[in-house]
Amino acid sequence: MSAEPRYIPAARWRVFSRVYDPVLAMTMREGRFRGAMQERAEASLPRGGSVLDVGCGTGTFAISLAASRPDAEVVGIDGDAEILAIAKAKDGATAVDWRQGLAGTLPFGAGSIDVVTTSLVLHHLLPEQKREAMAEAKRVLKPGGRFLIADWGPPHDPLTSGAFWVSQAIDGFDRTADHRAGRLPDFLHQAGFAEVERFDRLRTVAGSLDLLAAA
Numbered sequence: 001m002s003a004e005p006r007y008i009p010a011a012r013w014r015v016f017s018r019v020y021d022p023v024l025a026m027t028m029r030e031g032r033f034r035g036a037m038q039e040r041a042e043a044s045l046p047r048g049g050s051v052l053d054v055g056c057g058t059g060t061f062a063i064s065l066a067a068s069r070p071d072a073e074v075v076g077i078d079g080d081a082e083i084l085a086i087a088k089a090k091d092g093a094t095a096v097d098w099r100q101g102l103a104g105t106l107p108f109g110a111g112s113i114d115v116v117t118t119s120l121v122l123h124h125l126l127p128e129q130k131r132e133a134m135a136e137a138k139r140v141l142k143p144g145g146r147f148l149i150a151d152w153g154p155p156h157d158p159l160t161s162g163a164f165w166v167s168q169a170i171d172g173f174d175r176t177a178d179h180r181a182g183r184l185p186d187f188l189h190q191a192g193f194a195e196v197e198r199f200d201r202l203r204t205v206a207g208s209l210d211l212l213a214a215a
Contacts, residue, residue, distance in 0.1 A: 033150050034061050034119070036200045036211055038068065041115050044146040044213075047071055049114035052140065054103050054133070055079075055121030059087025059096060066095035075113075077101045103133035108140045116141055119150040122184065123167075123176050130178065134191035146215055147193065152179035153210030156203055164207030188214045 038061065041051060048071050053062045056076030066074040077099040078084050084098055101107050103121060116137040122130050137147045155161035168176040178184065185196045193214035200211040 030060075033200070033202055033209055033211060034064070037061065037117060037119065037148055037150055038065055040146075040148055040199060040211075040213060041065060041117055042069060044115050044148075045069060045072055046114060049073070050112070051075065051115045051117065052077065052106070052108065052113045054106070054116060054118040054137070055124075056087060056098075057083055057119075059084075059090055059093060059098070061117065061119060062087070062096045063090055063092040067092050070095065073097065075099060077106070079103075104129055104136055106136045106140050110139050111142050113140045113145060114142055115146050115148065117148045122149065122151045123171055123179050126175055127178055130184075130187055131191065134187055134193075138192045144215070146213055147188070149184065149212040149214070150209060151184065151212075152176060153184070153198070153201065153208050154180060154182040156201075156208045160203055160208045163205060167206045184210070184212060188212070 042065070045051060050073040051062075051065060053065070053074070053076045056062050056078045059076050062074050062076035066072070074095065075097045076084075076087060078087075079100065079102045081100055084100060087093060087096075088098055099107065103118065103125070118133070118137075122133065125133060134147070141147060152164065152167070155164050164176075164180060168180070178187070185198070188196045195215040197213045198210055199213050202209040202211075
């Protein structure tokens with residue numbers, strides 16, 4: 001029997017969990033990509049609707065969305081209890097429903113969520129785990145719901161290609177090869193999403209970040 005794939009925390013190594021936020025802000029153009037994700041999430045969210053942020057990490061996005069849309073139910077889920085403790089200690093955290101769980105086995109009923117989001121999570125997963133996570137997002141979404149993704153895509157040019165090679169060496173080539181090859185939209189179609197759109201693309205010091213919307 002093959003061993004279960006190891007769980008990778010948001011900061012990859014737990015010793016870095018406490019500095020995850022400042023490192024992300026410095027290297028990933030966080031304000032730009034989170035702002036674009038929030039704008040798209042709010043546009044897709046009906047009054048009194050529900051948002052599930054999968055792999056919520058330290059909770060920055062979930063807390064911001066809950067503050068902007070107090071009418072909505074915002075749920076943040078992550079497999080790392082330590083990172084959830086950091087999220088729960090932040091200002092505004094009480095407006096979010098925090099859960100511990102994994103992307104491949106979401107503890108929600110079918111057709112119960114209006115918008116599912118995930119940022120910088122899928123590249124930590126092996127190909128089959130990516131497919132499972134996308135299938136779970138599809139399962140829990142209401143008809144007409146949206147799945148929003150921020151994660152690595154094909155490099156813009158040789159410079160971002162070299163930067164992403166370093167990221168791949170850190171995160172694992174087996175987990176990131178599909179991102180370099182631009183296969184995430186194909187995976188989403190295979191999971192049953194009829195429409196897939198790349199609504200933004202950013203250069204970062206670690207590679208090219210794609211923002212995808214699936215319906």
